Amino acid sequence: MVAPKSPAAGRRTLRLAIRRQESPGVKSRWERFEVEVEPGSNLISVLQGIAGRPTTAAGEKTTPVAFDCGCLEEVCGSCTMVVNGKVRQACSCLVDQFVEGDEITVEPMTKFPVVRDLCVDRSRLFDGLKRVKAWVPLDGTYHLGGGPKESPQDQETRYALATCMSCGCCLEACPQYKVEPDATTWAKEFVGAAVISQARLFNMHGTGQVLKGERLEVLSGRGGVNDCGNAQNCVQVCPKEIPLTESIAAVGRQATVQAVKRFFSGR
Amino acid sequence: MAAGGRHRVIVVGGGLAGLSATLRISEAGLPVDLFSIVPVKRSHSVCAQGGINACNEIARQQGYSEHEHFDESIYGGDFLAHQPPVYEMAHWAPRIIDLLDRMGVPFNRTSEGQRDLRLFGGSLYKRTHFAGATTGQQLLYAFDEQVRRVEVEGKVTKHEYWEFLGPVLDDRRRCIGIVAQDLRTMQIRAFRADAVVMATGGCGLVFGKSTNSVMCTGAAASRCYQAGAFYANGEFIQVHPTAIPGADKLRLMSESARGEGGRVWVPRRKGDARDPRQIPDAERYYFLEERYPKYGNIVPRDIATREIFSICVHDGLGVGGGNMVYLDLTHLGRAYLERKLGGIIEIYRKFVGEDPAELPMKIFPGVHYSMGGLWTTYTAKPDSKGLVHGAPNSMMTNIEGLYAFGEANYQYHGANRLGANALLSCIFDGLFCGAGVANAARERTPAVEAPATHFDAATKRAEERMKSLLAASGTENPYAIGKELGDEMTAASTVVKSGPRLEQSLATIASLRERYARIRLSDTGMWTNQTLAHARAVGDMLVLAEAIARGGLERKESRGSHYRTDFTERNDDKFLATTVAAYDPTTGGSRITFERVECPLVEPRKRTYGKVEGGATAKAVASPHA
Numbered sequence A: 001m002v003a004p005k006s007p008a009a010g011r012r013t014l015r016l017a018i019r020r021q022e023s024p025g026v027k028s029r030w031e032r033f034e035v036e037v038e039p040g041s042n043l044i045s046v047l048q049g050i051a052g053r054p055t056t057a058a059g060e061k062t063t064p065v066a067f068d069c070g071c072l073e074e075v076c077g078s079c080t081m082v083v084n085g086k087v088r089q090a091c092s093c094l095v096d097q098f099v100e101g102d103e104i105t106v107e108p109m110t111k112f113p114v115v116r117d118l119c120v121d122r123s124r125l126f127d128g129l130k131r132v133k134a135w136v137p138l139d140g141t142y143h144l145g146g147g148p149k150e151s152p153q154d155q156e157t158r159y160a161l162a163t164c165m166s167c168g169c170c171l172e173a174c175p176q177y178k179v180e181p182d183a184t185t186w187a188k189e190f191v192g193a194a195v196i197s198q199a200r201l202f203n204m205h206g207t208g209q210v211l212k213g214e215r216l217e218v219l220s221g222r223g224g225v226n227d228c229g230n231a232q233n234c235v236q237v238c239p240k241e242i243p244l245t246e247s248i249a250a251v252g253r254q255a256t257v258q259a260v261k262r263f264f265s266g267r
Numbered sequence B: 001m002a003a004g005g006r007h008r009v010i011v012v013g014g015g016l017a018g019l020s021a022t023l024r025i026s027e028a029g030l031p032v033d034l035f036s037i038v039p040v041k042r043s044h045s046v047c048a049q050g051g052i053n054a055c056n057e058i059a060r061q062q063g064y065s066e067h068e069h070f071d072e073s074i075y076g077g078d079f080l081a082h083q084p085p086v087y088e089m090a091h092w093a094p095r096i097i098d099l100l101d102r103m104g105v106p107f108n109r110t111s112e113g114q115r116d117l118r119l120f121g122g123s124l125y126k127r128t129h130f131a132g133a134t135t136g137q138q139l140l141y142a143f144d145e146q147v148r149r150v151e152v153e154g155k156v157t158k159h160e161y162w163e164f165l166g167p168v169l170d171d172r173r174r175c176i177g178i179v180a181q182d183l184r185t186m187q188i189r190a191f192r193a194d195a196v197v198m199a200t201g202g203c204g205l206v207f208g209k210s211t212n213s214v215m216c217t218g219a220a221a222s223r224c225y226q227a228g229a230f231y232a233n234g235e236f237i238q239v240h241p242t243a244i245p246g247a248d249k250l251r252l253m254s255e256s257a258r259g260e261g262g263r264v265w266v267p268r269r270k271g272d273a274r275d276p277r278q279i280p281d282a283e284r285y286y287f288l289e290e291r292y293p294k295y296g297n298i299v300p301r302d303i304a305t306r307e308i309f310s311i312c313v314h315d316g317l318g319v320g321g322g323n324m325v326y327l328d329l330t331h332l333g334r335a336y337l338e339r340k341l342g343g344i345i346e347i348y349r350k351f352v353g354e355d356p357a358e359l360p361m362k363i364f365p366g367v368h369y370s371m372g373g374l375w376t377t378y379t380a381k382p383d384s385k386g387l388v389h390g391a392p393n394s395m396m397t398n399i400e401g402l403y404a405f406g407e408a409n410y411q412y413h414g415a416n417r418l419g420a421n422a423l424l425s426c427i428f429d430g431l432f433c434g435a436g437v438a439n440a441a442r443e444r445t446p447a448v449e450a451p452a453t454h455f456d457a458a459t460k461r462a463e464e465r466m467k468s469l470l471a472a473s474g475t476e477n478p479y480a481i482g483k484e485l486g487d488e489m490t491a492a493s494t495v496v497k498s499g500p501r502l503e504q505s506l507a508t509i510a511s512l513r514e515r516y517a518r519i520r521l522s523d524t525g526m527w528t529n530q531t532l533a534h535a536r537a538v539g540d541m542l543v544l545a546e547a548i549a550r551g552g553l554e555r556k557e558s559r560g561s562h563y564r565t566d567f568t569e570r571n572d573d574k575f576l577a578t579t580v581a582a583y584d585p586t587t588g589g590s591r592i593t594f595e596r597v598e599c600p601l602v603e604p605r606k607r608t609y610g611k612v613e614g615g616a617t618a619k620a621v622a623s624p625h626a
Helices: A043-052 A123-131 A152-162 A183-188 A193-204 A208-220 A233-237 A244-265 B016-027 B057-061 B066-076 B083-102 B135-152 B219-226 B287-291 B301-314 B334-352 B422-443 B452-471 B478-492 B499-516 B530-554
Strands: A012-020 A029-037 A080-083 A086-089 A103-107 A114-116 B009-012 B032-036 B156-160 B162-169 B175-182 B188-192 B195-198 B237-244 B263-267 B325-328 B361-370 B402-404 B577-584 B589-596
Touching (some): A029 A043, A043 B530, A086 A233, A123 A183, A152 A193, A152 B135, A193 A244, B009 B016, B009 B175, B016 B032, B016 B135, B016 B195, B032 B162, B066 B083, B162 B188, B162 B219, B175 B452, B195 B219, B195 B422, B219 B402, B219 B577, B237 B301, B237 B334, B263 B287, B263 B301, B287 B301, B301 B325, B334 B361, B452 B530, B478 B499, B478 B530
Parallel strands (some): A012 A103, B009 B032, B009 B195, B032 B156, B195 B402
Antiparallel strands (some): A012 A029, B237 B361, B263 B325, B577 B589
């Protein structure tokens, strides 16, 4: 097989400043690199280049920069990091947008504990999905016929919410969401837009709504929807353009309705 | 954990096959330890786009059936697949769709609220169910949610960021657990289990750039192979006809683009440099439609890939004289594209910077899927029409207690996989064969009673391998070796192969292995050392690459994705047979034997897809059932 011809010349040198941290809880430092890049390539190939030849801009040998990545096409959420101050996936960060001579800063997300360099621990996000029971309460995997019918409009709404890849961009950008290295505090602190939006997704599903009351119970309490400060940063940084503020508003309304019903039923 | 008494099962890999197996085995009452290099929600299944095949009511009323689905898959795979498992899978497919529907997968809907359907390669019936153009992501998420549910119930323990280093075998060479490493703390330890399911996906990274995610190195399968498991049909690598070339990977442009009406073409005149929108229809060469009037753009992938390759490389008709053809969606309209193909349109826009609703996409084939994988067995029904449910050897390797599911398993797809059959085979393995694994595990003397010696020895071996890598003081760079291996495998073991070229390839792989023995790591630390994990995988990829290349050399015929310029015809007398590679620890290479494939349900027939030879004048376009 013949490899496709590369998009010709135009290779140039990029300058990067990467925030490095050896392990959790230790001090971070900046390290500078100069990397030759092809047009059309992305930040991941730059980091892979550094891994293959870990030498700083000053010509000193160093260790490769640790970073997470997976699909490289912005559907797995692994390679989320902060580039020039903006949270995003490194795979869809194309180098062509940078002007020759500029220094590009690359940092780990700040709302999750750093494991090493650009790798962070996002377990809290998955813990949030457990807390709101973000699933359909299935009776088992044997054949019991199909699921509920659904209008194309409802499908389109649910599909948009279901493309959330738990990347954490919305949490990084949220002023109410704070880094919590200690798992015992997670239940008391703001759960964030991604998890609230998943609660809305399952509250919409014909079978998933069986657990609606339990989800709203969690989200009505401390760390729930009321902790949202309405900064609306989340919806601006979401790479999948999920209507996160609509989700927060919808779940907020559902929680209010539930509270009113409870008040009058005395339960 | 009380459930299941003292028996437990290990599943390695958290993609669709691993998660569906975890769910079924846990439902059968056995505790499961689930291992994954990445958080399971980030597994490679997210990249699957187009859909999942199953017979449905509309297709059925047009004459389609589960049997047709079975027959298409066998014909698509050029008769190399074992027929009983494919028969069972095709019959389970509608039940799997129903289950996914119950789990909340947002399948596209018709105005009446029914599940919408689309055309896909190798079929004239609409039998592919889909959720936009991110079906794999949606299916994976549905299983991820269900596994999280059972995890909360205490039935499943996840070990994320743990890498499988090898199976643990007892004196009788039965699998009694695994050795794994925490990729953060770098701790290596053994885990006991009464059955181990390998659901570790494919090996795209062996070919350097592919459509696969970065963790699809094939290293886990290679480690089982080096421990004595057979590797089967390794030479059958699917090269997807439509990918976007990139510096770091090849990004898939789903077959659904053609299933929804996308047309592949090149300018008829060599070197025509006009803007594609300025080229009138009569001056465009819709070569797939002209050569395959019946199937048109939805011929199977191996065929479309060879035609595109030949148009560019032999005829020099590629766009701009290069290796590119147009995949044209511009006639379908923006609203339709957004609704049916939004996910892939977005990928093209983001990574190429052009709008497929305005301009034809420029694409070229890219390595995509491995039909080959770990050799497995099964129990067929007496009439060969399907499998015995719950049989303890359901997709078990030649090592008792070690199973292979999903892409890591060589079954179902023969010499070429049909589009939208992969998601199906992953889930089928997990749900159908998972029941057999649970039964087998229950019959074993619990592994918790096995002496510690085997586990200690296996752990020590893995630690020693790590220490020798960290201590290596050579001059070779493992990244460079991995890249050279990828270039060589793509050049010699993909679309077009030949005996002399494969001989040369085996020599190249051998020299890369010699150089690998002289590597040096740029990171020797003991915290989240990604350099170590990469270098270790490169070593295992070199071993697997040798088996893939040697299988290709020994198979002196052309069948499905395996095309030899020196043996251009299919040879059923000699090669209607599975390639079985056994690892030889003395040479570090493979010994290849061929195991006859029986065809109890459909007889092999010529696989042409109605090709019109030299059909440049034929004007008919595929007219599939609406």
